[in-house]
Amino acid sequence: MKLDGFFRWARRPYVVSLLILMGLVIINAALQRNFFRPYILGSNLRTFLPLVLVGIGQTYIILGGGIDLSIGLIVSLTNVTVVQLIGLWGPAPGGVVLAMCCGLAVSGLAGLMNGLCVARLRLQPIITTFATGAVWAGLALWIMPRPGGAVPAAYYRVYSGTLLWIPTTLWVLVCVGIVCSVLKRTRFYTYLLAAGGNVTGAFETGLPVAGVRLGSYVIGGLFAGLATLCIVGETASGDPLLGGAYTLNSISAVVLGGTSLAGGFGGVLGSVFGALILGLVNNVIFFAQVPTVYQKLLQGVIILAALAVGGLITRGKRE
Amino acid sequence: MRVGASPVVLAFIAAAALLLAGQLLSPGFASGAQVINLLVVGSFLGIAAAGQNLVVIGGGGGIDLSVGHVMTLGAIVGGNIVNGQDGRTLFALGVVLAGMFAVGALNGLGVTFLRIPPLVMTLGMSGVIQGLILYMTRGAKVGSATPGMVALITGQWLFGVPGILFIWLGFAVLMVLLLRNTRYGIDLYAVGANETVAYLSGTPVRLTRVLTYGLCGMIAGLSGFLMLGYTKTVYMSLGHAYTLPSIIAVVIGGTALAGGKGGYVGTVAGAIVLTLLKAVLITLNIEEFGRQIIFGVTLIILMLAYGRDKKLRA
Numbered sequence: 001m002k003l004d005g006f007f008r009w010a011r012r013p014y015v016v017s018l019l020i021l022m023g024l025v026i027i028n029a030a031l032q033r034n035f036f037r038p039y040i041l042g043s044n045l046r047t048f049l050p051l052v053l054v055g056i057g058q059t060y061i062i063l064g065g066g067i068d069l070s071i072g073l074i075v076s077l078t079n080v081t082v083v084q085l086i087g088l089w090g091p092a093p094g095g096v097v098l099a100m101c102c103g104l105a106v107s108g109l110a111g112l113m114n115g116l117c118v119a120r121l122r123l124q125p126i127i128t129t130f131a132t133g134a135v136w137a138g139l140a141l142w143i144m145p146r147p148g149g150a151v152p153a154a155y156y157r158v159y160s161g162t163l164l165w166i167p168t169t170l171w172v173l174v175c176v177g178i179v180c181s182v183l184k185r186t187r188f189y190t191y192l193l194a195a196g197g198n199v200t201g202a203f204e205t206g207l208p209v210a211g212v213r214l215g216s217y218v219i220g221g222l223f224a225g226l227a228t229l230c231i232v233g234e235t236a237s238g239d240p241l242l243g244g245a246y247t248l249n250s251i252s253a254v255v256l257g258g259t260s261l262a263g264g265f266g267g268v269l270g271s272v273f274g275a276l277i278l279g280l281v282n283n284v285i286f287f288a289q290v291p292t293v294y295q296k297l298l299q300g301v302i303i304l305a306a307l308a309v310g311g312l313i314t315r316g317k318r319e
Numbered sequence: 320m321r322v323g324a325s326p327v328v329l330a331f332i333a334a335a336a337l338l339l340a341g342q343l344l345s346p347g348f349a350s351g352a353q354v355i356n357l358l359v360v361g362s363f364l365g366i367a368a369a370g371q372n373l374v375v376i377g378g379g380g381g382i383d384l385s386v387g388h389v390m391t392l393g394a395i396v397g398g399n400i401v402n403g404q405d406g407r408t409l410f411a412l413g414v415v416l417a418g419m420f421a422v423g424a425l426n427g428l429g430v431t432f433l434r435i436p437p438l439v440m441t442l443g444m445s446g447v448i449q450g451l452i453l454y455m456t457r458g459a460k461v462g463s464a465t466p467g468m469v470a471l472i473t474g475q476w477l478f479g480v481p482g483i484l485f486i487w488l489g490f491a492v493l494m495v496l497l498l499r500n501t502r503y504g505i506d507l508y509a510v511g512a513n514e515t516v517a518y519l520s521g522t523p524v525r526l527t528r529v530l531t532y533g534l535c536g537m538i539a540g541l542s543g544f545l546m547l548g549y550t551k552t553v554y555m556s557l558g559h560a561y562t563l564p565s566i567i568a569v570v571i572g573g574t575a576l577a578g579g580k581g582g583y584v585g586t587v588a589g590a591i592v593l594t595l596l597k598a599v600l601i602t603l604n605i606e607e608f609g610r611q612i613i614f615g616v617t618l619i620i621l622m623l624a625y626g627r628d629k630k631l632r633a
Binding site: 067117121123124126127128130131132133134135137138139140141142145248251252255261262292293294295296297298299300301303304307308312 | 447567608612622
């Protein structure tokens with residue numbers, strides 16, 4: 001029956017978040033007349049992209065059965081590293097690119113450290129990544145005690161500009177999409193889902209459980225680093241305290257996207273939708289001209305409601 | 320690294336070691352007055368951690384990330400009602416306890432009936448509470464403690480020991496009794512150890528869980544209210560820094576994050592260890608960033624001793 005195909009699709013983890021997202025787009029467009037104009041869409045994309053990337057990174061970690069409470073602080077650390085290095089080696093393009101690469105290396109290393117503690121040393125993820133988060137935060141404060149730094153105009157012009165008539169941010173999104181699609185088809189990904197879903201079973205079939213979980217943390221770190229490069233393109237400065245909110249928001253995005261916190265079920269696409277939902281909720285609250293006093297409260301209630309709905313549906317699908 | 324002794328004993332040994340280290344680094348660190356001071360500072364964490372302890376023992380991934388913000392909310396509500404007038408203290412306390420119990424119970428309802436993972440539910444709730452706090456304090460007077468409260472908490476009762484320490488002691492006794500001697504305590508351990516078996520044995524699993532989260536909220540509110548007597552006025556980030564330390568104190572004290580094991584005595588030790596650690600780091604005159612790094616590294620070392628999951632075996 002033709003309907004079978006539809007029902008099979010409807011069981012995918014990201015379906016609910018997609019529906020919520022579409023609803024939000026409609027509401028947003030209603031409140032903001034020129035929502036669909038390229039300029040506005042582009043501006044929204046630039047703002048949402050960092051959270052989307054951090055959300056993707058967090059997804060891989062959670063799929064493997066772990067979690068990273070330090071991911072926002074990896075963003076902080078990478079942020080100040082990149083900006084300080086640009087200060088040292090810039091403004092020549094070569095120096096800037098080198099600084100960006102070093103930033104990615106730092107974020108990858110931080111992810112590696114997290115992974116070693118959780119996957120190899122088998123420490124509890126929640127407390128351990130909180131501890132490492134304190135370390136990243138401390139290092140960030142050491143590298144740059146106060147917000148500042150100057151990033152060459154070329155950097156943020158490239159970020160907000162276009163390459164071959166397509167916005168840079170869209171390029172980033174497409175490339176990331178390709179990378180994630182490729183990753184999904186690798187054995188690593190299958191092993192990761194197995195390790196997250198049933199750790200003992202996976203181990204008993206000879207899967208390199210610790211190895212794939214370690215890998216997921218490195219990937220998470222790298223995505224956080226990539227997100228930071230985008231943030232630098234937006235803010236053109238460094239701030240050691242910047243990353244804090246990203247941790248909790250990334251977890252919200254992942255849950256909204258239908259990925260189970262227990263691991264083993266879910267996917268990256270849902271988290272992308274989840275991150276976009278979070279961004280659009282902010283927009284809606286702003287454009288509905290909610291008084292400032294109520295804004296955070298309304299945000300919190302909406303997110304809680306969405307998490308509740310998302311959690312209910314995931315629960316239903318899993319069983 | 321296998322550790323043979325009980326976590327509680329280890330925690331107290333760690334506390335003693337830190338005390339010794341502090342004394343060596345800065346003579347007078349372990350003096351009577353200083354120790355009392357440290358215990359006072361640690362008492363608020365110690366009390367708040369009791370609620371967290373209950374939630375974690377209950378198992379099912381139990382954790383409450385809203386503890387810190389509930390503390391702040393408790394202080395704000397209490398401070399607003401009391402507003403410097405002694406007569407309303409008991410009423411304010413009652414409102415705080417009831418109100419924060421309700422908040423916690425909401426967490427419990429979401430976790431039990433809507434099947435939302437505790438990490439997510441309490442995370443979302445903490446966002447709502449933050450919004451509520453912002454709403455309540457913007458432009459409105461924040462309220463302050465009464466002279467009576469201040470005297471009660473920081474004033475000296477016996478042997479030069481401030482009231483709060485006696486309150487904490489009494490509270491600790493109640494906690495231990497609750498966990499070991501009441502039907503609720505037995506049920507809680509049962510649910511945490513094996514939910515299915517507990518359910519099949521007739522334990523009211525859902526009621527226990529909702530009650531537990533409610534109690535956690537109530538205790539956090541209590542801690543916030545008491546803290547008001549210490550800090551005298553409310554500020555918005557009052558409780559924020561207490562959430563994760565409350566979890567760490569519970570783990571250091573030997574309560575497994577999986578649930579079903581542990582007790583409050585260990586948590587008390589954990590709270591003291593954490594407070595001492597921070598104090599030692601401040602004594603070393605290390606700047607904020609250095610303190611953060613050392614705090615994180617020390618935590619990881621502690622986790623190596625307490626928090627390692629079992630090795631996978633075929």
